Amino acid sequence: MDAIALHVRLVEQVTRAVDELLRPTASSRPRMVDLCVEGALACDVVTDDGRISDCPDIGRRSRWATSVLCELAEPDVDATTRHRLALAAEVGVVRFCAAARRPAA
Numbered sequence: 001m002d003a004i005a006l007h008v009r010l011v012e013q014v015t016r017a018v019d020e021l022l023r024p025t026a027s028s029r030p031r032m033v034d035l036c037v038e039g040a041l042a043c044d045v046v047t048d049d050g051r052i053s054d055c056p057d058i059g060r061r062s063r064w065a066t067s068v069l070c071e072l073a074e075p076d077v078d079a080t081t082r083h084r085l086a087l088a089a090e091v092g093v094v095r096f097c098a099a100a101r102r103p104a105a
Contacts, residue, residue, distance in 0.1 A: 003047070003048060006050060010040060010046055013092040014033055014040065014089060015092075017036070017087075017088040017092035017095065018092070021084050022081070036085060036088050038069055039062050039063075039069050040066070043055075043093075045058055045062060059091075062089045063090035064086070067083070
């Protein structure tokens with residue numbers, strides 16, 4: 001699978017996690033998904049050449065990066081929402097990595 005397809009799958013999984021954990025409004029959803037995906041990509045979940053990180057704690061790293069990014073980029077976001085965003089990033093990344101590593105049927 002090429003890098004673009006992997007990025008699309010990552011965004012799908014993160015969007016699903018954001019919807020489940022935060023239940024955002026239609027206007028806030030795109031920004032929340034963007035923050036989570038940016039946090040994940042900051043940890044090289046998917047590299048530019050289409051490789052998936054083999055780091056065993058990539059989900060936790062994505063959670064941390066998303067939390068820091070949210071604190072810097074969106075200082076008005078309260079701590080509970082920031083925590084949920086970070087968890088959504090972790091859940092989305094873990095799901096993505098599990099699905100991407102699963103052998104094709």
